[in-house]
Structure formats: C-alpha cells, structure tokens
Amino acid sequence: MDVHGPDTAAMTERLEQYVRHETPTGDAARLDALADLLLDRHHALGADVRRVDSETGDHLVMEHPGAGDKADDAPVLFVGHHDTVWPAGHLEDAMPWRIDDGVAHGPGVFDMKSGLVVMETALETVRARGVAHRPVRVVIVADEEVGSPSSTELVASCADGAAVALGFESPHPDGALKVGRRGSSRVRVSVRGRASHAALDPGAGVSAVDELVDQLVRVRALVADAPGEVLCNVGTLVGGGKTNVVPAEAGAEIGLRFLDAETERVVLDGLTGLHPVRSGADVITDVLTRRPTWTSGAGEQRLMDVVRAAAASVRQEVTRRPAAGAADTNTTGALGLPTVDGLGPRGAGAHAAHEQAVLASLPERAELVAALLTDL
Template identity: 60%
Template sequence: MEIGLPQAAAGQATQMLGRLHEYVAHETPTGDSDALNAFADRLVARYGELGATARRVPSATGDHVVANLPGRGPRADDEPVLFLGHHDTVWPVGQLAGPMSWREQDGIVHGPGVFDMKGGLVVLETALELVAELGLDHRPVRIVVVADEEVGSPTARELVIAESAGVVASLGLEPPHPNGDLKTARRGSSRVRIEITGREAHAALDPGTGISAIDELLDQLITVRSLVATYDEVLCNVGTISGGGRTNVVPGIASAELGFRFVDPETERAVLDAVAGLEPVRDGAQVRVSVLSNRPAWQPSGSGGDLLAKIVTAGRSVGQQVGGRPAAGAADTNVTGSLGVPSLDGFGPRGKGAHATHEQIIAAALPERAALVAAVITTI
C-alpha cells in the first residue's frame, strides 16, 4: 500500500521535535550577528541537504538566507512558490537557563522561539523532505529566511521584494491563528522614532535659558495621541521613552519610539505624513522624526481568495480543514501582499504565547503542518 503524506509526516514526529530542540537551543536574538550567522550556516547546510542551492545574504546585524529548490516532473519549469520565514527571536541569550527552558509536557512543547518561529522552519524542512522521499512532482520552491523580522525587517525588506518577483504565491511560516486558521491579511506596521533637542541649563539658577526636551517630547506625544484618536482603527503604542540625566539640569535631549498599526494604506500614509510633519511647540526646540521600519498594510484581495481556495483543496487531500481570516500582527507577508503577490501566512504549528514567557506549541501540530505544507507544494 502506497504511503500518503499524513502517514509519512507522522513518522517524522520524533525527528521534528529533535530538530526543533536543536534550533531552540541555538539562541538567536535580533541583532546578535554572530549567533544569527551561525544559525544561518545551519540553514544553508540543511537546505543543501534537501537539494536546494542556498546562500547567506550579508547584513551588518545578521545575515539572511535565500534558497532555491528545483522543481520536479512536468512542473519543473513553473513559477516558484516563495516561503518566508525568520531565524531571529525576541529573546536574549540565557532564556534556556531560566523559566523558558525547553520542556515537553502533556503534548505541549515550551521554549524561546518554538512558536515564533523556529517551529515554522522545521515544518518547511520536513515538508520538503517528505516531498523528496515520496518522489512527488512539484513546482520550484524559493525560501527567504530573514534575520531581523522581529524589528520590522529593516535590512531585509528589499531582499523580500526582490525575491518575490515572478513567484506564483508567497506563503509565510509565522504562527497561525489559535485554531490553526491561516492569515489572509495583516495590519500595516511602522516603527517611528521622535527625537527632541532642547537646551540644557541649571534647573534652579537659570531655568529660563533652558529648553526642556522632555517637556517638548511629552507635548509631541499628546499631539500624536490626539491625531490617532481621529481615526477609528489606528493603534499606537509608545514603546520606549528616554531623555535627561539629572533632576537639577533642564534636559537637552529626549526621544521616544512608537509603534503604529494600520488597516488600510490610505490611513497609514495620512498618519505617517502628519507625524513626519510635527512642529516644535517651544521656541528653539528641534523635532526630528524618522521611520525605523515599515511594513505596509496588506488587505484581502481576489487573488488571495483564489490562493486560499487552492490551499483548502490541498488541506482536504491530507484530511485537514483549512480556514483563513485577517490578522492584527505584521510580518514579511505584508510586503508581498501589498505588492499584489497572492499571499497567505500562518503555516507554522499551532500554539500560543508569541513574545511571552509561556511561548509554546502543540507537538502534534508539527507533523500535521508538515503534511499540509507538503500538499501545498505539490498541488498549487
């Protein structure tokens, strides 16, 4: 009897857990170029084992990885399907020695990066392995794994744009919705830094000659909050504030970093333009606004619906019911989706706790997702 994808994937469950454990044990905080580059070498070697041509793409804060796997059979010359992932995590080195140590309990796997998103990397590798082992025909596969996704992919954006040219679809390996549904659209996400330059002075002897950068920053943040309040679906989070040094010195510098989320590109442009045009409240103060990273709003489209229908069919072929709906969080599929490339995200394993100390996945979701991704590779 010929073995099918679900059975073959189930036979890989233990191996998948072992590889995920290795990947989680190799901690890869965003910006730690040595750790990220060493992990990139792992990926390049692994994709090479799977028959792909892989390379590191240099970046000062950590190298990205691009791999191309040839197609097989009658579809070998078709347009490639693109998979997007990342190997950086939000966790600093040392989490494995604390409360986030790797552990498996009652079918749940805990550890930094298991959910976001080293589980997704293992899913794709296993899917490619299954396709090869079963000798299934498929179109070419292109893979881009970036090193700075968790801070908005500032160095990887142009790479993602370039590698999405000519692909039939872009599929993200990020976590799915809690019930396993795929993500059919995402809010736009921008990180903005507001920097204030004032003038230092003695806070008691000569306060009048000073210009408080902190006071100016507070007034600018109130202005931003008032601006955001005029829109129904804009989110704004002031993530960091810094400035000053001593209570007896009028502060001469201050800054804040803000995170914005947008549903549609029109609102995104209007808000970002307004923030970029902030004017000083105080005579002599200087306001500088810079966009640290930007992922444009990705809205549902007809091509996305057609793609989801194909994925639903692929899911049925391996006994899975697949659904899809928009998501609030942003990822690199924002870029491809906003360019009009048919895109879906959320092909990683089910779980919860992204960016939280209780980060976890359901162990059984690893082979389940691998079977789905293998079916997608061989059918779309």
C-alpha cells in the same frame, strides 16, 4: 524520510536541535551558527543556497528547483525567520527544552523554529515522492522580531517574480491561517532644545522635554483624527536630567498599528511632518521600521481556494482570518503577491514564557504544505 508521510519523531528531533541553538535577535554569532545548520539542511535537499551578510546576523536565501511539468513555472516563496525574542540563557534557566504530554516547550519553539521544521519537511516530502511542483524560493531572515530593519528589502526582492507567498509563522490559537495583517511602524520623535540654568537664566533655555510633551499631544490628535482605527503606544520616553537644568534633548519611540493603507499613509505623513511648537526647538521624526498594511484581496481568495482543496486531499480542514500582529508577510501581501501565513504548527505562547508547540501538528502542517505545493 518515509515517502508515505512526514515522521513526527524526526521532526521533533530537528526541532529540539534548532531550539537548543538559542538565537536572540542581534546576536550575530548565535544566529549564524543556526544559519549554518539551515543552509546545510536545504543544500542537502537540493537547493542552491546563499547568505546575505548582515552585522546583526546573516539572512538566508535558498532556491529549490521545481519538478516535472511545473519545473519552469514561477516559484512559490516560503517566508520565515530564525531569530527569537529570548535572551541567551533562557534555555538553561527559565525555559528549558522539554516535552510534556505531546507538547514541546522552549524558547522559539512556537515562534518560529517549528515553522522552519515544517517548511523543510514539506520540501523533503515532495522531493521524496517525486511529484511535479513549482520551484520554491525560501527566505529566512535574522531580524524579524525587531521589524526586519535590514531584511525588508531582501524579502521584497525575493517576492519579485514569485507566484504566491507562504508564511510559516504560528497560526491563530485554533490553527486558523492568517490572511491579512495590520500595518506596523515604529517611529522615533527626537527633540533638541537649548540648555540653560533653570533658575538663573531660564529664558535662555528651550526645554526639549516641554516640546516633546506638546508634540505627543499633537500625535494623539493626529491619531484621533485619522480616517481609520490606529493603535498607538508610546513605548519609550527619554530626556532631561538635573532639575536645575533646562533639558536640551528628549525623545520618544512610538509603536503604531493600522488596519488600512490610507490611514497608515495619513498618520505617517503627519508624523514625519511635525514642526516645533516653540522657537529654538528642532523636531525630527525617524521611521525606524515599517511593515505596510496587508489587506487580503482577490488573490488571497483564489489562493485560499487552493489551500482548502489541498487540505481536503489530506483529510484536513482550514479556516482563515486576519491577524493583529505584523510579520514579513506584510511586505509580500502589500506588494500584491497572493499570500497566506500561519502555516506553522498549532501551539501557544509566542513571546511568552509558556511558549509551546503541539508536536502532532508538525507532520499535519508539513503534509498540508506538501499537498499545496503539488496543487499550485
């Protein structure tokens, strides 16, 4: 590590190493293999490290000590994930690792393995320079891409006692940081009816499909009457079988996005309170994953003032605006912890085949985060 600044070549080499470890969400063996590397890396940087067991891939918590007169201050929380949306095999087929004109390509290169490299390089930088800084608590989860069903409570517990939270997801396309995120919930509406012969004894049956259709009409009305804007997408429909059998089961998975907490509360209360339209049917609503709405406030404004000053000290400029997508920083921000996300490098194509990261922006981001750590 050059004490004068992050090394682009070293960061690129580490990024390639991480990208070549494919980590589809739910593939515990592959996720844990990369987790081993991440734990070793943070341990080498002086952290106390631990794994949090999960059947679908372990989550990681690393406690880096502070230094100087800030060693006993409340910690800064770093938030990230090591799972990706890409199935194993994409690296050797549709999305090979390559570098074209200073831009790295490959599965997970932008979302968010480059952010993990920025995170650890910033920690390495402040350690090499021997500057005073707060302790840093790092949480890296293995199921972010599916709504963090097994790690949301861990992220919330790691936020307890922290001074601020910094997220290392990708920034906006122009490099702007993300302050504020829509709430995001995934809901399953399950209907149970009663099967019967559709011609010989139709009156004995209760159609779960018909009931589901009526319930989805109710969902649309609930969304339309909500106090604020809601994005609602019915992503999956299941039910029925043979046309001569009244279907006994049906269901739908619904994705919801919210701009404000009150609208989120009203809609989710309405969905979990659905009741059958027809006698003999049962309707059950399960909230599969939920990331609460994060609306920026005074804490984020004060934090951004520090971020801007830190950026100026390393001859950078930063801007911010809310993000439509959800992430684990929804959890920290909704808890009232001042939070800024998007500290990963510039790039494009998150969740797309052209996923890419601009290599020159890796050391820039690491330098920004290192300066921020010394200013907080």
